[in-house]
Amino acid sequence: MTSLQPRPAVGSPTPWDFPQPTETMLVNGIRVLRFDLPGQHVASVDVFMDAPLNLEPRDREGVATLTLRCSDEGTLDHPGAAISALLEAQGASYSGEVDAHGTLAGIQVPAHRLGAALPLLADVIARPALAAEDVQRHIALRLSQIDRTVATAAGASSLAFRQAVFSPNSRQSRPTGGLRESVGRLTRQDLLDYHRSFWRPEAATIIIGGDLPAGVDESIAAAFESWQSESAQHSHRPPEGNADPRRVWVVDRPGSVQADLRIGALATDRRDPDWVGLRVAADALGGSFGSRLNRRLREERGYTYGISCAFAPLRSRGTFSLSASCRTEVAVDATVEALALLDLADDPLRPEEVADAINHLVGVAPLRFDTADAIVEQAAALVSAGLDVGWIDRYYAATTACTPEQATEAFVRHVRPQDLHIVLCGDASALVRDLTERGLTPQVVVPAS
Amino acid sequence: MAVVLDYPIIERTTSNGLRVILSPDASAPSVAVNLWYRVGSADESDGAKGFAHLFEHLMFQGSAGLAPSEHLALIQAVGGTANATTSFDRTNYFNTVPPHALDLALWAEADRLGSLMVDQLNLDTQREVVKEEKRQRYDNVPYGDQLELLLELNFPDGHPYALPTIGLVADLEAASLTHVRDFHAAWYRPTGVTLVIAGKMDTDTVMSRVERYFGGISASASPVGVPVVAEPLPPHHNVPRASVLRHVPRASLQLCWRTPPVTHPDHPAVVIALAVLGAGQSSRLHLDLVRTDRAEVVGGQDFGLSRGNSLGLIASRPCEDVALTELEARICEAIEQLASTGPSEAELARVAANTEREWLALLAQVEHRADALNEFATLFGDPHGVNTWLARLQSVTAADVAKICATWLNPDARAVLEYHPDPAALPLDPAELDGDPLDEDPADPDVALVTDEESA
Numbered sequence: 001m002t003s004l005q006p007r008p009a010v011g012s013p014t015p016w017d018f019p020q021p022t023e024t025m026l027v028n029g030i031r032v033l034r035f036d037l038p039g040q041h042v043a044s045v046d047v048f049m050d051a052p053l054n055l056e057p058r059d060r061e062g063v064a065t066l067t068l069r070c071s072d073e074g075t076l077d078h079p080g081a082a083i084s085a086l087l088e089a090q091g092a093s094y095s096g097e098v099d100a101h102g103t104l105a106g107i108q109v110p111a112h113r114l115g116a117a118l119p120l121l122a123d124v125i126a127r128p129a130l131a132a133e134d135v136q137r138h139i140a141l142r143l144s145q146i147d148r149t150v151a152t153a154a155g156a157s158s159l160a161f162r163q164a165v166f167s168p169n170s171r172q173s174r175p176t177g178g179l180r181e182s183v184g185r186l187t188r189q190d191l192l193d194y195h196r197s198f199w200r201p202e203a204a205t206i207i208i209g210g211d212l213p214a215g216v217d218e219s220i221a222a223a224f225e226s227w228q229s230e231s232a233q234h235s236h237r238p239p240e241g242n243a244d245p246r247r248v249w250v251v252d253r254p255g256s257v258q259a260d261l262r263i264g265a266l267a268t269d270r271r272d273p274d275w276v277g278l279r280v281a282a283d284a285l286g287g288s289f290g291s292r293l294n295r296r297l298r299e300e301r302g303y304t305y306g307i308s309c310a311f312a313p314l315r316s317r318g319t320f321s322l323s324a325s326c327r328t329e330v331a332v333d334a335t336v337e338a339l340a341l342l343d344l345a346d347d348p349l350r351p352e353e354v355a356d357a358i359n360h361l362v363g364v365a366p367l368r369f370d371t372a373d374a375i376v377e378q379a380a381a382l383v384s385a386g387l388d389v390g391w392i393d394r395y396y397a398a399t400t401a402c403t404p405e406q407a408t409e410a411f412v413r414h415v416r417p418q419d420l421h422i423v424l425c426g427d428a429s430a431l432v433r434d435l436t437e438r439g440l441t442p443q444v445v446v447p448a449s
Numbered sequence: 450m451a452v453v454l455d456y457p458i459i460e461r462t463t464s465n466g467l468r469v470i471l472s473p474d475a476s477a478p479s480v481a482v483n484l485w486y487r488v489g490s491a492d493e494s495d496g497a498k499g500f501a502h503l504f505e506h507l508m509f510q511g512s513a514g515l516a517p518s519e520h521l522a523l524i525q526a527v528g529g530t531a532n533a534t535t536s537f538d539r540t541n542y543f544n545t546v547p548p549h550a551l552d553l554a555l556w557a558e559a560d561r562l563g564s565l566m567v568d569q570l571n572l573d574t575q576r577e578v579v580k581e582e583k584r585q586r587y588d589n590v591p592y593g594d595q596l597e598l599l600l601e602l603n604f605p606d607g608h609p610y611a612l613p614t615i616g617l618v619a620d621l622e623a624a625s626l627t628h629v630r631d632f633h634a635a636w637y638r639p640t641g642v643t644l645v646i647a648g649k650m651d652t653d654t655v656m657s658r659v660e661r662y663f664g665g666i667s668a669s670a671s672p673v674g675v676p677v678v679a680e681p682l683p684p685h686h687n688v689p690r691a692s693v694l695r696h697v698p699r700a701s702l703q704l705c706w707r708t709p710p711v712t713h714p715d716h717p718a719v720v721i722a723l724a725v726l727g728a729g730q731s732s733r734l735h736l737d738l739v740r741t742d743r744a745e746v747v748g749g750q751d752f753g754l755s756r757g758n759s760l761g762l763i764a765s766r767p768c769e770d771v772a773l774t775e776l777e778a779r780i781c782e783a784i785e786q787l788a789s790t791g792p793s794e795a796e797l798a799r800v801a802a803n804t805e806r807e808w809l810a811l812l813a814q815v816e817h818r819a820d821a822l823n824e825f826a827t828l829f830g831d832p833h834g835v836n837t838w839l840a841r842l843q844s845v846t847a848a849d850v851a852k853i854c855a856t857w858l859n860p861d862a863r864a865v866l867e868y869h870p871d872p873a874a875l876p877l878d879p880a881e882l883d884g885d886p887l888d889e890d891p892a893d894p895d896v897a898l899v900t901d902e903e904s905a
Contacts, residue, residue, distance in 0.1 A: 001513045001564045001566065002513050002514075002564075003512070003513040003514035003560050003563075003564060004513075004559070004560075004563055004564075004662075004665040004666065005556060005559070005560075005661060005662055005665070006514075007514055007553070007556060008552035008553055008556050010527050010549060010550050010552075010553050011549040011550075012549060013528065013547050013549055014547070014548070014549070016478065038476070039476050040813060041452050041809045041813070042806055042809045042810040042813060072730070080740075081730065081731055081736055081740060084729070084730035084731050085730075085731040085795075085799070088729045088730065088731050088799045088802070088803060089795065089798060089799050089802060090802055091799075091801075091802030091803045091804075091805050091806040092806070093729075093803070093806065108806060108810060109806060110452065110802070110805050110806050110809060112452065113802070137739075137740075137742055140742070140745075140768065140769075141745055144698075144699065144745055144769075147698040147699070148591070148698045148699065151591050151697070151698040152590060152591065153589060255696075256589055257584050257588050257589050258581070258584045258585060258588075258589045288522065288525045288526075289518070289521035289522050289525055290518070290519075290521065290522025290523075290525060290526065295518065295522075298578055299517070299518040299574065299578075300574065301574070301577075302573070302574040302575070302576070302577025302578050302581070303577075303581070304578075304581050305578060305581040305582040305585050305586075325581070325584070325585045325589070326581065327580075327581060327584060355526075356522070356525070356526035359526050359527060359528050360525045360526055360528060362528065363527055363528010363529070363547055364525075364528045364529070364530065365528075366478035366479060366528075366547065367478065367479045367528070367529070367530060367545055367546075367547070367816075369478075370477065370478050370479065370813070370814055370815065371810070371813045371814055372813070373810065373813075
């Protein structure tokens with residue numbers, strides 16, 4: 001059979017730039033980045049509070065996450081459920097996230113309701129009640145979440161992978177939300193102390209985007225300028241890796257029909273001159289459907305529903321990781337084959353693979369950033385990483401210019417397959433036997449949770 | 450001053466009977482190409498359970514102009530995204546591409562509609578991939594058999610919705626190349642699909658391009674497949690109950706109802722009633738169960754099914770030491786109360802405001818806008834529903850909600866699924882195991898609701 005029509009040629013993409021914000025500063029030191037996005041009827045407002053997670057007290061880890069989760073459970077002005085009723089009456093949905101560098105909290109709201117919603121967001125951020133009963137409830141919910149996490153293969157292998165890659169001295173070796181022991185110890189006072197120390201206007205950036213109504217600057221100022229706090233200095237500390245040689249760990253999950261596989265190591269960050277080459281190489285290897293890993297292990301072997309690899313940058317350093325779920329019988333074969341595919345020294349990336357990866361990474365940008373929420377979220381990620389918003393256009397320009405040699409050499413310099421940690425969560429008896437047969441004698445571990 | 454939706458909608462048909470809906474948007478950075486084939490797992494015959502979804506995987510395995518697995522790689526390599534999902538009522542294929550690659554997406558979709566080419570090796574490999582998908586999403590995760598149990602509880606044997614879309618492994622094993630050819634011939638026809646193009650496009654030339662790529666596909670003499678019809682089922686009586694012991698970390702409770710199909714005039718009021726009860730931190734059930742330390746989470750949803758009935762659900766997970774019977778009684782009481790007094794104006798306003806945000810946020814992305822247009826075109830017969838849906842939801846009155854709670858969501862008409870943790874037992878059956886989100890640290894605990902879609 002032949003095609004009815006020949007494959008059409010594809011023209012050139014329209015040049016695209018990440019939208020540039022208008023930057024201002026409120027009298028109390030809050031930086032404001034405003035993205036005017038006509039036609040975006042749903043506005044997004046994020047407040048990023050710079051607060052390195054490594055400054056959580058070691059025996060109170062999880063306090064940043066609990067502070068965020070309790071913040072909309074009542075404020076000094078609108079106690080109890082009153083604040084969420086007021087937010088929801090405006091159609092505002094409040095959510096947030098804690099990462100290694102700080103806390104992001106914000107709302108999505110129909111743009112025409114921003115004027116009414118902004119004071120409520122300011123109230124949640126500046127004056128949360130953090131009432132004892134809400135703190136207790138959220139501690140119980142976090143403990144339950146830990147139970148549910150470790151009951152899954154993916155959750156258990158993520159925990160183990162952190163511990164394999166990062167030194168116990170580093171906060172990154174433990175989950176952002178904390179482990180059972182430190183979470184169970186938290187009190188209301190811990191959250192009050194944390195909020196006072198780290199949710200501070202002079203460490204905060206408001207990022208707002210959407211079809212913004214007239215007067216939005218005044219609304220922001222009126223809502224947030226009365227927020228005051230004690231000043232404190234803090235610094236971000238790069239994470240440390242484990243000094244030991246490669247760890248090959250098996251987390252036992254009896255009766256599992258699949259093994260959850262993680263392969264990876266401590267890696268680098270966006271400021272590294274190799275960063276662009278690494279992102280391109282990771283995309284060609286495991287960032288798209290046509291990547292080497294997915295093509296071989298899914299489309300040729302049928303070993304998995306999907307396999308991917310990526311670099312996850314922190315402000316300094318970061319991780320490289322590969323993940324997949326495979327049926328137990330083939331999990332170790334898949335591991336060995338994936339490791340071989342990560343060895344680019346003998347099989348450098350071909351020009352067409354690199355061209356596809358560049359087109360994928362750069363071309364997908366306008367599709368990814370087509371809503372106020374996506375633009376605000378990306379800008380917030382850059383603020384969290386300590387970078388200016390212009391960084392993203394420079395990154396795309398550098399990506400477009402990346403050569404096959406540059407991508408291969410960067411990857412070979414940073415990723416040494418023989419040193420990568422390996423974590424498999426599944427039926428330990430089969431996995432230990434198969435790994436040992438392949439010369440990867442594992443240790444069976446129970447990750448701290 | 451709520452937003453008035455006015456997405457342009459242009460309806461056309463090609464010379465060979467392909468229904469086309471265009472929704473141009475000059476401000477969009479991309480263009481979405483979305484196809485809904487009118488065949489889903491509900492249309493599978495006995496012995497072929499799971500085939501519609503396996504077939505969807507095979508649609509990526511090559512055609513006259515495309516090598517196996519080339520379609521997705523090709524779209525990604527021009528900076529686009531593509532995928533497909535299968536559910537009970539339809540199979541959809543979607544591509545979002547930069548405007549300069551619109552022709553490529555149209556050509557690729559037309560090529561596999563006109564000339565799918567699958568060999569035994571591709572079939573065998575994708576069968577393994579689908580079995581891995583089943584293990585990853587169902588067999589190896591906690592509560593992984595929830596959808597299967599819910600369907601069994603609500604739909605009798607032989608009903609089009611009696612089994613999950615993922616199907617039965619034995620039936621997948623039996624699938625042959627003959628089945629693949631017959632299925633393509635029966636369902637994958639210009640007259641069996643609706644094509645939506647939404648986003649940035651040249652409106653003067655777009656139809657001639659659709660005609661160029663799709664117009665030559667022969668409209669075969671035999672009639673296109675007709676979706677299986679199901680008669681409405683009566684409401685439950687005597688509270689059918691499935692109580693299972695599983696290797697799960699917590700108990701869970703699902704109250705479910707045979708609700709009206711998505712096209713029924715009562716469907717919007719069902720959606721609003723479930724939102725008054727369970728959507729958001731100021732919903733009745735959140736205040737009564739979660740804020741009072743009885744439940745960790747509660748939420749409601751309707752599956753939006755179209756044949757005879759849909760399925761409505763209120764799901765909750767108790768706090769430690771709280772009995773499921775207490776949760777169940779309080780949920781029933783909340784529904785009875787809503788039936789007798791109806792929601793307050795403030796509750797309706799809250800639900801309206803949140804519905805507005807959710808709907809506008811969904812439509813802000815051309816990919817989802819195209820899918821919504823296709824859902825309205827395919828299930829409701831009219832794509833303009835995208836512009837009027839919000840107004841329909843917001844026109845639901847307090848009296849409508851009260852009536853829904855006394856009828857479709859009447860507690861006496863519920864069925865109940867209970868999970869109880871079995872800490873003593875190692876899982877006996879692989880299908881009774883665990884797993885969950887890939888992210889070990891979701892930002893906020895949320896209710897784990899079930900999905901009825903399978904992706905490629």
